[in-house]
Amino acid sequence: MDLRRIDLNLLVAFDTLMTERSVTRAAERLSIGQSAMSSTLARLRKALNDPVMVRDGRGLVPTPFAEVLAPRVRDILVEINDVLSLRETFNPGTAKRTFTIMADDYITVTFLRPLVSRLAHEAPGVRLLLRPTSDDPADQLRRENVDLLLIPREVLQHQSRDFLTQVLFKDRLVLAVDRDHPDVADSITREQFSALPYLATSSANARSLAESQLDFLGIPHNVTITAGSLLAPFLLKGTRLVTLVVDSLGRQVAEPAGIRLLEPPPPQMQPITQIMAWTKRTEQDSGHRWLRQCLLDLAPETSS
Template structure:
C-alpha cells in the first residue's frame, strides 16, 4: 500500500533499521533475507534522498535526517498497532490481551500483586507481563517496549506522556533486630558510622540517591553492598550492623516476617511519589484505560484502608488504660 508515493510496508523496515543500525540484525528481526533488507534500505535512501546510515569505523551511524525520523516513525507505528487492537466495545470478562508493565519489586509487592489477584476474577483473559524496571527504562518506554510504566515522579517527569500518581510513601531505616536491640532511635551519627546496603534500580537512580547526602551533610554513606531489588533487603542486614534505607510500606511488611527493626530516617527527605505513565497513543485504548482504572482503584482502596488503620491506632493510643 502506498501513501504519497511511499510504500507503507517500508515503514516497519525503517523502524527496525533505525533501532538496530545493522542490516543483518534488522533482517533477523524482520524474518526476511538480508538481501531483501538491503533492497528495502536502498529504496528508503532513494525516497528520502539521504544515506540514512553511514559506515563509521566498524559501526553504522545514523545521519541527522535518520535521527530526526526515529521518534515520528516509532510513534506512527505504535498508533497504528493501537488502532488495530482497539474494539468498539470492551468487555473485561471476555478480553484476551497482554500488556507489558515495568515496575520495581516494591511496586509489585505493595500494589500490583493485588491488581493481578483482582484480574483473575474480573478480567481473567487480561495478562500482565510484569518486568523489573530496565536500566534503559526511559529509552525502552519510548521504543514502545513497555505498555505501562510505574516509576518515581522525578523520572516520570522526563517523559512527555500522560501520567498520574498512584501512591506516596516515606523512607525508613531497617536494621537487624539483634544489632538494634539497645537502640531507642537512630541518630544521624549512628547512620553514618554504620555500613549500608544500597538498593540500586539503575545506575542513574543509585547515583542520585548516594549524592543526595553530600551537599547537605558533607558526608557520604559507607555502602558495603548494593542490590537491584527491595525484596532481599532484610536478608542482607540480618546478622550485621548494616542499615538499609527503603520505603515504609514494604519495610513494615518485612518487619512482620523477618527479625528486623525499623527506625524513622534521621534526616528530612522528600516522600516517594510513584507515578503511572502510558503512551499518548494508548490514551483512548478502552482496554488499557480499564487496566489503568483498575490499578488506581486498588491504590485508592489501600490508601483508605491505611488511613482508617492510622485513625484506629491513634484512638487506641489515646485511650486510657
C-alpha cells in the same frame, strides 16, 4: 510524490530502523530476514531520496533528514493506529491480550500483587509479563519492548517528557534495623547512623534514590554491603547493619524479616513519587486504557 505508488509499510520500517538504529535488530523486530530488511532500507532510500542511515564506525547513524522526519512519521503511525482502533472495544471478561510491565521487584510485590489477583477474577484471558527494571528502562519503553513502565519520577527525570506519565502514589523512606539491634533504640541520631555499617541498595546496577538523597543532604554512610531493594530488609537480622527502605515495603516485610522501622536521621528526606509511563502508541488503545485505570484504582490502597 504520488502516494498511490508508495508502500506505506515503509513508514513502519523507517520508524523501526530509527528506533533500533540497526538493520539486524529492526529485522528481528519486524520478524523478517536481515536481507529483506536491507532491501527495505534500499527502497526507503530511493523513496526519500536520502541515505536514511549511514555507517559510523561499526554502527549505523541516521542522517539529519531522517532525524527530522522520525518524530513526524511516529506521529503519523500513532494517528493511523488510533483510527484503526476507534471501533475496537475491550471487554476484560473475554479479551485475550498480553501486557508487558517493567518495574522493580519491590513494586511488583507491594503494588502489582493486587493487580494479579484482580486479573484472575476480572480478566482471566489477560496475560501479564512482568519484567525487572533494566539498565536503561526509558530506552526499553521507547523501543516498545515494554508497554508500561513503573518507575520513580526522580529516576526518569528529564526523559519523562518523551512519554505520557501519571502519578500513582508517593512513598517515604524509613530506616530499617534488626528488631534487637544493640545500638539503636526508638530513634537514631545522624552521628549514630553515620557510624553504623550501612546496607546500600541498588536496582539494575544503579544506585538507589536513598543513597542519592544521603549524598545530597551530606549525610555520611558507611557502606559495607550492597543488595537489591527487595532482599535488603532480610539481611539485617542478627547484624548491626542499618538501611533505608520505602515504607510500603518495610511494613509488609517487617514481621517476617525481624526488623524495626524508624524515622531516618535528620534532616528530613524527600518522598519518592512512583509514576507509570507509556508511549503515544498505546494512549488511545482501549485495553491499555483499561490497564492504566486498574493501576490508578489500586494506587490509593498502597499509598503511604
